[in-house]
Amino acid sequence: MPQSMRQPPPARRRIAYFGGDDFRRHRTEPHVEQPDRIAAIEQAIAAAGLIRTPSDETRSVSDPATDITLVPEPLRHATVDELSAVHDRDYVEAIRTVAAEGGGRLDPDTVMSGDSFDVACLAAGSAIAAVDCVLDGPMRRAACAVRPPGHHARPAAAMGFCLFNTAAVAARHAVRTRGCQRVLIVDWDVHHGNGTQEIFYADPGVVFTSLHRSPFYPGTGDFDETGTGRGLGTTLNVPLPFGISRERYRSEFEQVIERAIDAGQPDLILISAGFDAHRDDPIGSLGLTTEDFAELTRIVADAAGGHCNGRIVSLLEGGYHLQRLGESYIAHLRALVG
Numbered sequence: 001m002p003q004s005m006r007q008p009p010p011a012r013r014r015i016a017y018f019g020g021d022d023f024r025r026h027r028t029e030p031h032v033e034q035p036d037r038i039a040a041i042e043q044a045i046a047a048a049g050l051i052r053t054p055s056d057e058t059r060s061v062s063d064p065a066t067d068i069t070l071v072p073e074p075l076r077h078a079t080v081d082e083l084s085a086v087h088d089r090d091y092v093e094a095i096r097t098v099a100a101e102g103g104g105r106l107d108p109d110t111v112m113s114g115d116s117f118d119v120a121c122l123a124a125g126s127a128i129a130a131v132d133c134v135l136d137g138p139m140r141r142a143a144c145a146v147r148p149p150g151h152h153a154r155p156a157a158a159m160g161f162c163l164f165n166t167a168a169v170a171a172r173h174a175v176r177t178r179g180c181q182r183v184l185i186v187d188w189d190v191h192h193g194n195g196t197q198e199i200f201y202a203d204p205g206v207v208f209t210s211l212h213r214s215p216f217y218p219g220t221g222d223f224d225e226t227g228t229g230r231g232l233g234t235t236l237n238v239p240l241p242f243g244i245s246r247e248r249y250r251s252e253f254e255q256v257i258e259r260a261i262d263a264g265q266p267d268l269i270l271i272s273a274g275f276d277a278h279r280d281d282p283i284g285s286l287g288l289t290t291e292d293f294a295e296l297t298r299i300v301a302d303a304a305g306g307h308c309n310g311r312i313v314s315l316l317e318g319g320y321h322l323q324r325l326g327e328s329y330i331a332h333l334r335a336l337v338g
Contacts, residue, residue: 189274
């Protein structure tokens with residue numbers, strides 16, 4: 001074939017990526033929320049060849065499933081002021097003090113090490129950086145493989161493995177600092193995001209929707225928890241029973257995303273992306289498979305394309321079966337590009 005008639009290699013779709021070994025410094029062993037969660041994701045990304053050098057970009061890619069490039073972005077720490085936009089300042093300083101004293105157990109589930117304050121600040125700050133990245137462009141999608149998780153962290157208390165509420169910090173930054181009129185947080189972790197709900201329960205600038213197993217930890221997230229004051233109607237909970245079919249789960253998800261979009265008309269979507277609803281997860285399980293997480297992601301990506309110019313930031317929450325976490329995260333990334 002003449003040179004002039006050859007087809008150029010397909011353009012690789014890019015996702016801004018915030019992750020790496022820094023997030024393994026939050027030491028929790030022995031614990032299911034462990035540093036190896038990050039290792040599992042990083043190994044899966046490397047095996048899939050999703051992070052590429054500039055020279056790799058000139059190669060033809062024949063498999064559409066691998067037609068993705070993760071673009072590593074600089075990490076940064078959240079400041080005390082940024083954390084205090086959703087948390088009591090005294091609580092932030094108390095977490096700093098516990099870390100400075102070498103760490104310890106904050107409650108029966110939540111463990112800190114000497115590096116945990118620094119790592120939690122890095123997780124929250126990187127979520128802020130991801131918001132800035134997708135709002136400024138040209139990339140419209142960002143993924144944050146960070147820990148500790150955040151959605152149980154309350155304004156003045158750690159809870160459920162979580163120190164600072166990463167999604168809440170990012171959403172508050174988007175509204176207060178970047179001028180977003182409305183942010184949608186989609187939480188599909190198997191546990192209800194009680195901390196995120198509490199922070200925004202009376203806030204009209206953030207729509208929070210959660211699909212979660214019920215009855216289950218932490219015991220919140222009923223249908224009738226819908227917000228209060230100016231935030232009435234901006235909290236949408238879908239408690240789901242153990243044993244629900246995958247088909248019904250997806251149907252419920254599609255319906256609540258449609259309702260959330262109608263309620264919010266968001267400028268930005270944040271995903272609290274937990275993978276512990278996977279049928280093999282040791283502490284959660286709602287019977288989902290790896291492909292189901294890809295389908296949930298596609299539903300959100302389609303909504304973003306039609307309502308907020310495609311802007312999505314994904315933030316890692318739960319997921320404790322290491323092999324399934326890695327597989328599900330790769331499926332999530334491949335669907336995230338839309």
